[in-house]
Amino acid sequence: MNNLCADIGWKSINHEGEQLGGDHVDIIEQNENSTVIVLADGLGSGVKASILSTLTSKIISTMMAEGLSIEECVSTIAATLPICSVRGVAYSTFTIIHIIDNSVAELIQYDNPHVILLRDCENYEYPRSELNIDGKKIYKSTVRLQENDIFIAMSDGCTHAGIGLAFNFGWKRENIAEFMKTVAGVGYTAKTLSTMLVDECNKQYGYHPGDDTTACVVRIRRREPMNILFGPPRNRDDCDRMMSLFFSKEGKHIVCGGTTSSIAAKYLGKPLKASLSFERSDVPPTAEIEGVDLVTEGVITINKVIEYAKDALGKNELYEQWSLHHDGASMICRLLFEEATDINFFVGRAVNPAHQNPDLPINFNIKMNLVEELSLCLKQMGKRIKVSYF
């Protein structure tokens, strides 16, 4: 065992005018440290392509995760896929990234642009061996993982970007690697990296994508614990116990809530300094306590974080806001979405009498729902979450 983990994210846009994508990404967790990721690109676009790629990625990811060989997967697909009446073939290209025990990546590639591997921000050409399965040329590689390895799997919509517009022959794999090298070292999440790549492709298509375009990024990183304190304990006598458990945890510490931060400041014996800079109209300012990495207001800030989290899991259109701004919500987003892999929530269940006023849009139930909603979003981002109530 090591302390590495895989941050996986993908983004897809459809051929102009199509409601359905012909590319499909499936991610199946085999166990805590092993994952099968499949990116499939169905022949053509629209409904037909969507069915082909969905079937292909689902069949492969499920079979691989159950431990079946690639030969069996391929013959199952060949026997299952419906045959296209126009072209007389059943066809979907695929890329498989199989992360095993967070120490080895097995790449299996069939007709998609080859996976780019950036190691220490440099393009790394890994060895490939050619297999012939049912007349299909399939490339297989085994790569021992290192921290900061970035795998980029793509559909050919990426390499075809800009044909006849920006480039004569599309955006070549080497050039995509060069482009991604410039952002590889910043620490962006896999989701952000894949979004940047697909956005750039879209730009080169002149915002009229001529093919379904998908990028899936796997970023190998070290596990990073993070602790977040939210709300005072129900019983005042539990303050010290809650604080000592919270501050004894490894990793960064975030404190959310006015009363909560006063309790933390008292426990640490340090002053609580609130700032008056309103970075944004809808999120209250942050504060500072020596020994705490970030101090923010509670419910309004967390509510904003959830809004960003939901967007990050879907269209990911707001990352330019939270990845740059200095308000409390954006800073929490960067710590939780980008830095953390293992997040411990310390949630106090005190009822704030001032919040039970029907004129205010915050009450106890809303507060508890916020925690549940946020931890669910973070789980979907692949984080390990532990919630303790006080």
Next chain:
Amino acid sequence: MKITVCIGSSCHIKGSRQVVERLQDLIRENKLGDKVELAGTFCMGKCQQGVCVTADDEFFSVKPETVDEFFKETVLARV
């Protein structure tokens, strides 16, 4: 004189941002920057009476509409 404005959840919703910005303007207009210090704080425990403001540790309940009045009667009168 030190004026402290609560920027906690409840006061935020009741308009502490507007109160802070108006006070900043008034202090500038009256050139009191060296006499009046403006600071923020989290919850003062009197959320029902927000926006909570203290002037030299004396408590005041201020609304965005009553900032000017508060400034005239309390701040200008005392400095």
